[in-house]
Amino acid sequence: MQNNRTCQLMEELSSSNVLTYSLLFTLFSCAIIIPMTLLASYHLWFSRTASLFHKNLRIIIQFHLLGFLIHSGGRFILHSIDLYNYLFQDPCDMIPNVWRCFWLRFIYAIGLWITSTTVIPLVLERWIATKYSNRYESTGCLVGVVLVVLQSVVCAVHILILYSGSQIEGVVMTYCMVARDSKVNVGEINGYATVVVQLLARIVFHYLYKRNENLRKEQLASSLSTRFQLEQNLLVMDILKMFANMSTIYLGLHAFSFIGVLKLKHIVTPPVYFALVELNSSYPIYGIVSILLMYYMLHSNRQKIHNNLQIHVNSKWNGECFDRR
Numbered sequence: 001m002q003n004n005r006t007c008q009l010m011e012e013l014s015s016s017n018v019l020t021y022s023l024l025f026t027l028f029s030c031a032i033i034i035p036m037t038l039l040a041s042y043h044l045w046f047s048r049t050a051s052l053f054h055k056n057l058r059i060i061i062q063f064h065l066l067g068f069l070i071h072s073g074g075r076f077i078l079h080s081i082d083l084y085n086y087l088f089q090d091p092c093d094m095i096p097n098v099w100r101c102f103w104l105r106f107i108y109a110i111g112l113w114i115t116s117t118t119v120i121p122l123v124l125e126r127w128i129a130t131k132y133s134n135r136y137e138s139t140g141c142l143v144g145v146v147l148v149v150l151q152s153v154v155c156a157v158h159i160l161i162l163y164s165g166s167q168i169e170g171v172v173m174t175y176c177m178v179a180r181d182s183k184v185n186v187g188e189i190n191g192y193a194t195v196v197v198q199l200l201a202r203i204v205f206h207y208l209y210k211r212n213e214n215l216r217k218e219q220l221a222s223s224l225s226t227r228f229q230l231e232q233n234l235l236v237m238d239i240l241k242m243f244a245n246m247s248t249i250y251l252g253l254h255a256f257s258f259i260g261v262l263k264l265k266h267i268v269t270p271p272v273y274f275a276l277v278e279l280n281s282s283y284p285i286y287g288i289v290s291i292l293l294m295y296y297m298l299h300s301n302r303q304k305i306h307n308n309l310q311i312h313v314n315s316k317w318n319g320e321c322f323d324r325r
Contacts, residue, residue, distance in 0.1 A: 007092040009174045009270060014086035014094060016271030022278045023079045029284035030076040033291075037069045040291050049298045053236065054137070056125050059144030063151065064118040068287040071111025075284070078104040078176055098168055101176035109162065112283055113155040116194050119201040119247060120154060121147035122240060129233055130208050133215060175274050195255050198248035205244050209237040239297045246293060250286050 013019055044050060044058055044065070053061065085094035124147055129136045212233045261276045268276070 003092070006095060006172060006174060010094050011091035012269070013175060013271050013274070014089075014091060016269075016275070019271040019275045019278075020083070020086065022275035023083055026278050026282070026284065027076060027079045027083065029282070029288065030072040030079075033068055033072045033284040033287045034076065036288060036291050037065050037072070040294070041065050043295075047298075052298070054125075054129065054144075055141040056139075056144030056147070057122075057129075057236065059141055059148055060118065060121045060125055060151075063121075063148045064115060067111045067114025067118070068283070069111070071108055071115065072284050072287065074104050074107030074111065078108065082176070096173050096176050098171050098173055101173050102168055105176060106159075106163070109159055110155065112281075113158050114151070115283060115287070116251060117151055117154050117158075117197075119198055119244060121151045122243075123201045123204050124150075126205070126208050126233070126237065126240065130211055130215070133212075133233065174270070177274075177277070192255055195248065195252045198244060198251055202241065202244040202248055205237060205241045209234065209241065212237065239294065242293060242297055243290065246290060254280065254282075 041062060044053070044061055050058070081100070082096075085096075121144075125143060128143055132139075257280050261273070261280050264276065265273050
């Protein structure tokens with residue numbers, strides 16, 4: 001009897017246009033973000049504006065891009081299998097394998113939490129860059145590596161809490177879900193905590209920007225390296241403030257809309273509910289928009305970067321002429 005109900009639900013899911021279109025939309029988004037992430041990674045290290053970012057900052061951004069790649073890759077495989085089963089399998093044969101669901105959901109969640117917690121190492125890296133601006137430019141990449149490890153620990157704690165106590169054996173899943181009903185409260189708390197962290201990060205970025213402005217005024221007679229490092233910090237802060245704004249808005253909307261979707265679970269049909277869950281968790285779209293905005297900010301500031309560099313170079317050249325007299 002239970003098997004008959006499961007087969008009926010699978011038939012309902014496979015015949016739902018709403019669920020199919022939501023999966024196709026997500027699949028299309030993943031297909032776009034995956035090559036975009038690879039291209040952005042290349043430009044992060046080899047483009048003309050790559051030197052704007054310190055190696056430590058690039059390591060953190062690269063880990064953020066890796067999060068999008070992991071999340072979208074796992075999700076692309078997950079939904080490709082779902083759509084294939086809906087199109088070509090009989091309802092009773094398309095019941096998802098619970099271990100396949102678990103591992104793909106696990107990969108899904110790893111990428112999601114990496115992208116959601118990037119703001120933590122970004123704030124710490126910029127604070128260190130501001131505090132030690134007179135010598136930070138010549139430092140190596142140890143700070144970036146340590147901060148990425150710290151971020152990984154934070155992600156691991158989140159995922160451990162979400163997945164601890166999950167039952168696998170004997171469970172029948174009609175749809176591969178990222179969150180289990182038994183962990184909804186923990187998921188909500190984590191979501192709201194993430195939004196609070198984003199808001200605090202935005203405040204800290206603003207403080208660091210003002211701090212760098214004051215340092216620039218105080219160190220007009222300092223070395224070329226120090227002055228240029230301060231100019232770089234200000235330009236990078238502009239970009240990171242934009243990132244923090246976008247991240248806060250998206251994650252805030254995601255957290256609050258998730259609560260609304262949960263309230264609809266027993267009101268709408270299962271296919272509509274699952275479709276809303278997928279559309280609400282639109283991290284691939286978040287990745288696409290963030291990469292495009294980063295590209296726009298870099299190119300809009302390219303002339304400003306060039307002008308500031310020329311000012312500092314001219315200042316150094318005039319000083320050298322004065323020293324030779």
